[in-house]
Amino acid sequence: MLFRVGPAKRFAFVVLSATAVFVAGCSRADEEVSIEPLVPAAGRVDPGLGPGTRALSSGPGYKSSPSWSPGGDRIAFTVDGYVVDKPTDSGDLRRWTTKDFIAKDTVWISDDTLMILGAALPSGTEEISSSLYRARAGEDSLELERVGKEVSAVGPDREGLIFALGSGAYESRLALTRGGWRVNRLYTRSIKGRVAALSLSQGGEEAVLAVRPPGDREVSELHIFDLRKGKGREITRLDGSQEIVGTPQWTEHGLYFVAGEKNTSVESDVSEPLYEIYRVPEEGGVPEPAPGVGEDFVAASIRVSPDGERLAVIGRLNPNSPTNLYVLDPLAEVLTAVTTNEDMEIKTGPDDLAWSPGGKSVAVIARGTPSTEPEVRADPAARLLGEFYNLYEIPVSGPEGAQ
Amino acid sequence: MKDIAFWLSGATLAFLVTAGAFLLLANLATAPSEESLNPNQAKGGSGQAVDVILDKEQLASLEPRPDQSLDLVVENEGGEQLSDVNVALRVFSENTALSDSRYYRQTVEKIPAGEAASMRFEFDLLARERPVATPTANPEPSREILEIRTTTPEGTSTVRTVILPP
Numbered sequence: 267m268l269f270r271v272g273p274a275k276r277f278a279f280v281v282l283s284a285t286a287v288f289v290a291g292c293s294r295a296d297e298e299v300s301i302e303p304l305v306p307a308a309g310r311v312d313p314g315l316g317p318g319t320r321a322l323s324s325g326p327g328y329k330s331s332p333s334w335s336p337g338g339d340r341i342a343f344t345v346d347g348y349v350v351d352k353p354t355d356s357g358d359l360r361r362w363t364t365k366d367f368i369a370k371d372t373v374w375i376s377d378d379t380l381m382i383l384g385a386a387l388p389s390g391t392e393e394i395s396s397s398l399y400r401a402r403a404g405e406d407s408l409e410l411e412r413v414g415k416e417v418s419a420v421g422p423d424r425e426g427l428i429f430a431l432g433s434g435a436y437e438s439r440l441a442l443t444r445g446g447w448r449v450n451r452l453y454t455r456s457i458k459g460r461v462a463a464l465s466l467s468q469g470g471e472e473a474v475l476a477v478r479p480p481g482d483r484e485v486s487e488l489h490i491f492d493l494r495k496g497k498g499r500e501i502t503r504l505d506g507s508q509e510i511v512g513t514p515q516w517t518e519h520g521l522y523f524v525a526g527e528k529n530t531s532v533e534s535d536v537s538e539p540l541y542e543i544y545r546v547p548e549e550g551g552v553p554e555p556a557p558g559v560g561e562d563f564v565a566a567s568i569r570v571s572p573d574g575e576r577l578a579v580i581g582r583l584n585p586n587s588p589t590n591l592y593v594l595d596p597l598a599e600v601l602t603a604v605t606t607n608e609d610m611e612i613k614t615g616p617d618d619l620a621w622s623p624g625g626k627s628v629a630v631i632a633r634g635t636p637s638t639e640p641e642v643r644a645d646p647a648a649r650l651l652g653e654f655y656n657l658y659e660i661p662v663s664g665p666e667g668a669q
Numbered sequence: 670m671k672d673i674a675f676w677l678s679g680a681t682l683a684f685l686v687t688a689g690a691f692l693l694l695a696n697l698a699t700a701p702s703e704e705s706l707n708p709n710q711a712k713g714g715s716g717q718a719v720d721v722i723l724d725k726e727q728l729a730s731l732e733p734r735p736d737q738s739l740d741l742v743v744e745n746e747g748g749e750q751l752s753d754v755n756v757a758l759r760v761f762s763e764n765t766a767l768s769d770s771r772y773y774r775q776t777v778e779k780i781p782a783g784e785a786a787s788m789r790f791e792f793d794l795l796a797r798e799r800p801v802a803t804p805t806a807n808p809e810p811s812r813e814i815l816e817i818r819t820t821t822p823e824g825t826s827t828v829r830t831v832i833l834p835p
Contacts (some may be wrong), residue, residue, distance in 0.1 A: 326814065330806030346766035346807060363767040540690040636812075640728040641832040647761075653832055654763065656823050 314609045315591075315632060315658055321353060322629060322657035326649040329655045330613070332620040332629040333372045341620075341629060342380055344369045344526070345659060349382055349401070354659065361398035362401045364408050367648035368394055371617060373422045378403040381427050382410065383420045398429055400447045405528075406649060413447060421464045421473070421513070426492075428473055436480045438474065440464075440491060440573040453496045457489060463513040474521055476510045484528055486554075488521065488546065501550030511541055512616025515570040515577060520545045522577055524565045540585060541565050543577075545596070556600030566614035568594075572625045578604075578662070580612055580619055580630065584585035589614060591630055593662055604628070604662055611635055612653060626656060627661045718746040719754065719819050719827045724784070728831055733813070743777055743819055744785040750799040751780045755820045760791045763832070764811040769795075794833075810835040 296435055323329060327345035333342050333352070342351035347368040348361045362368060362380055369384035369413035382399045399410035399612040407629035418438060420429040425444040432438035437456040440448045462485040463476040471494055477487040486509060491498035501521075504510065505527050514523035526541035543565045555561065569578045575640040577594040579601070589612040605612075613631035620629045634652035722742040733736050739758065745751050754777040761770040771793065777786045794813055815831040 301762060325765075326763045328809075330764075344763050348766060350822065365768065613683075637832075638730075638834050640721060640725065640834065642725070642728070643832070644828065645832045646828050647816055647830045647832075650830065 267505055274349065282382055300503060303617045314607050314634075314652075315612075315630075318661040319605075321651050322659050323352065323359075324651050326650075326654045329631050329657055330615055330618045331369070331371055332657055333374060334620055334622050334629065335374050335377050335605055336623060337377050338623040340377075341464075341657065342372050342374065343447055343631075344372070347384075349384075351380070360403070361408065362403075362618075363410065368527070373420050373427055375422075375639055376442070377565070379447065380412070381443075381447065383417055383429075384639060403623065413443070414441065414449065417463045419461050419475075419513075424470050424646055428464060428466060429455075430464055430475070430621045432460050434480065438477075442493065452489075453493075455496055455498065456492070457498050459487065463512070465516055465570075467516045471537060472516075474513050474514045474516050476512075476523065479503075486510060488514060488523065492549065499550075501548070502553050504545045504553075505581060508643070512567050513569050516574070517570050517577060518574040519549055519598050521644050522568055522570075522594075522596070523553075524568055525553070537661050542593070543568060543579065543581075553641075555592065556596075558594060558596075558601050560601065563601070567616045569618055569619050569621055571621050572623060575627075576662075578619055578621060578628045580614055591619070591660055604660055607632075609634060622659070625662075625664075627659045629659055631655050632658055679731060691791055712802055719751070719825060720744040720746055721817055721819055721827055721829045723817075723829060723831065727832070733794050733835060734741060737792055737794045739790045739815065740787065741790070741794065741817065742785045742787050743780060745780040745782055748782050750782055751777075751821055753778060754780060754786075756803040757818045757820070758792060759818075760794065761814055761816070762795075762811045764807060767811075773826050779801060 279327065298540045303466065310398065322341055322345070330344045332341055332343045339354055340351050341354050342349060342362070348365050349362040349367070349369045349372055351362065352359045362427050363382065363384070367384055367386050369382050371383040373381045375381055375506065380401045383396050384399070384492070388447045391609055396417055397412050398414040399418060400413050401410050402582050408662055414429065414431055418430050419434050420427060423442065426446070427443045429441055430438045431441060436460055438461040439456050440453045442451040443449055456476065456500070457477060459477040461475050462478055464473050465485060466473050470494040471492070473491045473493060475491060475498070476485050476488040477489050478485040479487055484507060486504040487500055488502045489498050489500050504525055508525055508529065511524045511526070514521055522543060522545050525544055543556040543559050543563070545556045560583065563581055564585055565581040566589065567578060571578065575597070577596065579592040579594050580589060581592065582589050588608050590607050591601045593604055595602070595634040610632040611634070618631045622629070633655045686800060696798055701707050725742060743754060743756060756777065757771055758773040773790050773792050775788055775790070777788065780786045812835050813833045815833070817829045817831070818826055820826045
């Protein structure tokens with residue numbers, strides 16, 4: 267039905283309609299969002315770590331302990347001790363702790379909650395007495411909520427977190443958080459010694475622990491702790507001054523760990539200890555060098571893939587070769603080079619690598635070899651990559667794609 | 670019938686006016702964003718180019734002490750005279766946990782086309798204590814960083830970052 271109106275009113279109505287459509291079209295449903303300028307992390311780069319490598323951070327700062335969020339769209343890491351995270355595609359850093367906080371490890375328990383092991387003030391002693399804290403994204407302040415004191419090691423669990431508590435070098439206890447962040451099981455049976463590192467089996471029913479026995483200086487024992495029965499047992503012990511480095515890994519085909527002589531002989535040509543990867547069956551026994559790795563291989567750190575079928579390994583084929591990322595297939599006993607880097611220094615800390623949740627890539631930390639001369643660059647420091655330790659995502663093919 | 674024709678033509682006119690307005694706005698909105706999305710843009714803005722020339726030997730002679738000097742040359746590579754070029758020096762540590770950046774600023778009043786202006790910055794280069802060695806804090810001595818940024822009134826900026834060995 268058409269209304270009978272005069273020509274002038276009709277024209278005014280048409281103009282008003284056009285204006286209304288125009289204004290409605292130009293208005294914004296959301297509040298204003300600025301377009302982020304691209305950062306190096308947004309694009310694929312080849313910093314010497316192979317094709318497909320992507321920078322996940324840029325700029326100065328000593329970065330460590332990468333940890334992917336459960337959804338895989340963010341990555342947390344430490345910078346000069348404090349904790350940050352950022353989107354894996356592009357975007358700004360988000361700080362989780364104050365800059366005087368020294369974090370040792372971080373574990374995501376949900377896409378917006380991080381559990382942080384660390385201390386606000388370093389004591390200056392050999393070991394910082396660390397506590398376990400909870401931090402949530404989106405909270406205005408950088409205040410942390412303390413979950414436990416005297417915590418020596420943490421590890422992710424499918425439904426939460428497992429951690430070791432111990433007030434001294436003589437005994438430790440395990441605690442579990444599941445379905446939230448509060449401790450919902452504190453195991454009464456203690457473990458003799460100090461738990462230095464731990465990780466869970468694929469089923470989440472047992473934990474493997476690297477333990478420093480009471481009175482010893484080295485982490486030399488491997489224990490298994492049954493989380494259902496609340497009982498642990500020693501499965502192997504290293505001789506002499508050998509020490510276990512980093513976190514033992516529980517694969518579908520045995521337990522793997524990195525170990526070696528703590529003090530390398532002064533007659534040796536190399537200045538750093540030569541560590542190897544060892545395998546020990548779950549039932550226990552004498553550890554054997556990991557099959558397929560090669561007797562000259564110098565290992566730095568290992569991480570089991572999310573499916574438990576592969577081990578990411580950072581190390582060198584021999585003491586004189588460059589550090590690279592490898593993948594070990596424990597079943598096939600085959601070591602595959604993922605990077606063939608000659609120029610970059612890949613960081614070799616025990617926690618300086620992490621699998622993405624889908625098991626398709628590994629985050630490592632690397633930098634170019636620092637110059638002894640002043641270096642001049644035409645970019646702001648915050649955009650520089652190879653001049654500082656930065657995170658890189660390196661694609662890893664599946665077992666069927668092994669070279 | 671006449672009314673129907675009138676309403677149809679009115680609706681068509683309204684559609685065309687609205688579509689035209691959106692096209693105009695879309696073109697206006699995208700121009701500056703495309704410019705800001707260049708990741709390797711060392712020289713920002715749309716004005717003429719400025720180069721910053723540093724003396725490598727002098728950089729190598731800098732020591733972690735107060736009262737250090739940095740001579741630099743700002744070169745106008747364009748075809749027009751530049752006025753009021755701001756030159757800022759930021760001195761800071763590679764260790765990002767140390768929040769003690771120092772800022773120094775000078776302005777060059779005029780740089781004729783194709784010519785250069787020299788200037789000197791006097792600044793302090795601090796000696797850093799070796800940080801506490803923890804698995805996540807840097808066990809190495811931190812390097813000092815000098816970031817020099819020139820900005821013209823037109824918005825052209827040029828950056829040079831100098832990383833000094835420890």
